[in-house]
Amino acid sequence: MIIHTDRLILRHFNLDDAQEYFPLVSDPRVLKYTGEAPFTSLDQVRQMLLARPINDYSQFGFGRMACIEKMSGRLIGFSGMKFLSDLQEVDIGYRFIKDCWGKGYATESASAIMRQAVPEHQLKKVIGLTFPDNAASIHVLTKLGLQFEKKIKIDDLENELNYYSISYNYA
Numbered sequence: 001m002i003i004h005t006d007r008l009i010l011r012h013f014n015l016d017d018a019q020e021y022f023p024l025v026s027d028p029r030v031l032k033y034t035g036e037a038p039f040t041s042l043d044q045v046r047q048m049l050l051a052r053p054i055n056d057y058s059q060f061g062f063g064r065m066a067c068i069e070k071m072s073g074r075l076i077g078f079s080g081m082k083f084l085s086d087l088q089e090v091d092i093g094y095r096f097i098k099d100c101w102g103k104g105y106a107t108e109s110a111s112a113i114m115r116q117a118v119p120e121h122q123l124k125k126v127i128g129l130t131f132p133d134n135a136a137s138i139h140v141l142t143k144l145g146l147q148f149e150k151k152i153k154i155d156d157l158e159n160e161l162n163y164y165s166i167s168y169n170y171a
Contacts, residue, residue: 001065005112008105009068010079013053017066018045020075023097030098033134035156056082062117064093067109069100076100079109081117081126086154089127092144094137106140114144118168128164129154138162 003010013021024030025039025048039045056063064080077096084091092114094106114126128141132151146164153160 001116003065003112003116005108007070008109008112009070010065010109010113011068012057013049013064013066013078015046015049015054017075018042018049021045021049021066021078024077024095027098030095033131033137034095035154052082053078053080059083060121062121065109065113067094067096067105069105077105077109079106080113081121081123084127087127089125090123092126092128092141092146094140101136106137107143110140110144123168125165125167129161130164131159132162138164 001012019042022039022042022045025036025045028038031038039048053063053065060083062081064078064082066075067077067079068074069076077094077100079094080092082091082093092110094110096105117123118126126146128144128146129152130137130141141164144166146166148162149165150163151160152163
């Protein structure tokens with residue numbers, strides 16, 4: 001599956017993306033609001049790509065997608081849906097390398113993915129989780145139409161997360 005936006009190409013990840021994906025899981029600034037420890041090797045990245053997005057495509061028919069900047073041709077982040085088994089819900093998420101922050105890529109990519117994935121997979125609800133002090137992510141979620149619902153505690157994280165959601169009706 002490939003989705004084109006004005007500035008991005010959104011496509012499934014593959015193992016050849018490991019090198020360009022590495023900054024998304026090793027830069028502490030990028031990881032600030034993820035609760036994840038930095039990766040230290042490309043082997044870790046390859047294992048994660050197999051276990052997370054590549055597995056999700058086959059298991060659920062959707063997953064986080066590689067965001068390729070059309071002008072430069074470089075992988076600058078990810079965006080997309082992910083089934084969260086611990087919550088039994090579908091989350092919209094995004095992450096971009098530091099020099100791409102503040103350019104609207106998260107909103108552009110996530111809105112394009114939601115326009116395609118929600119009806120294609122007949123999703124009745126999409127959630128978004130963010131740390132309460134992550135103003136940029138909160139801004140994106142609200143631009144996507146999600147509304148704050150509650151605070152939740154996830155086992156792996158020390159802090160509570162803001163839980164946003166949007167519901168859909170199908171006849």
